[in-house]
Amino acid sequence: MKESIFFKLVFALTIIFCSAFLCFCEDDESYARKREKMVRAQLKTRDITDKQVLEVMGKVPRHLFVSPHLRRQAYRDSPLPIDEGQTISQPYIVALMTQHLELKGGEKVLEIGTGSGYQAAVLAHLTDKVYSIEIRENLAKKAAETLSTLNYSQVQVKWSDGYFGWEEHAPFDAIIVTCAANHVPPPLLKQLKEGGRFIIPLGSTLYFQTLTLITKKKGKPKVKQILGVTFVPMVGEVQKKTGK
Ligand code: SAH
Secondary structure (H helix, E strand, O other), rough: OOHHHHHHHHHHHHHHHHHHHHHHHHHHHHHHHHHHHHHHHHHHHHOOOOOOHHHHOOOOOHHHHHHHHHHHOOOOOOOOOOOOHHHOOHHHHHHHHHHHHHHOOEEEEEOOOOOOHHHHHHHOOOOEEEEEEEHHHHHHHHHHHHHHHOOOOOEEEOOOOHHHOOOOOEEEEEEEOOEEOOOOHHHHHEEEEEEEEEEEEOOOOOEEEEEEEEEEEEEEEEEEEEEEEEOOEOOOOOHHHOOO
């Protein structure tokens, strides 16, 4: 009698374990399908043409950078809320900004505004030195944890005001600012290498900005406007200065 209860229990536990495992695999597979669809429908149909960027966008598990209750929406054509009233950018904007950096591998990249860590993870597939600064302590901690759990050891996260850059690791081949500023922080421009690429949403931090690409040629910035965008504002030192 006791033996039969034991076997029933083992049988029930095996069924529960197998169903949970199957569910987990199915889930992973369904996210991979959503990611593939995102690349096809949101990136290839627009102006994302860089093969490597498309490949990376099809690899990084964006759903693991948002709260569990938002995972199913992670591959939508829109930004999503993360903690502290901040946002993870729309996949297209992440791909577009990354494409403009023209990374070939081996570059040193600085990101201002770590947020969830998703953009940093995308960059980490294209180069092995990514430095990311986040001004909100909790976000910096959480992003560092997520990146470490997913084995993105190429990314270093620092809790600090990104306005001042990361002098210790400067100069950078590329700089990407993922929060809106009304002027280019001079320390960042200074930390950009000659020939380097710098992308930043510039304009009114309350309303709209223009995604702006700056390249440094013979020490002077060359500016190109890319697209109208809306990012969460850069805070800290940038709000005290006008940049003039
Ligand atoms: N790149 C992020 C999204 C960024 S949202 C991702 O992939 O998820 C913009 C982030 O910039 C927010 O997390 C905000 O806290 C941060 N931020 C705002 N001002 C900043 C500053 N001065 N220095 C560093 N980070 C800043």
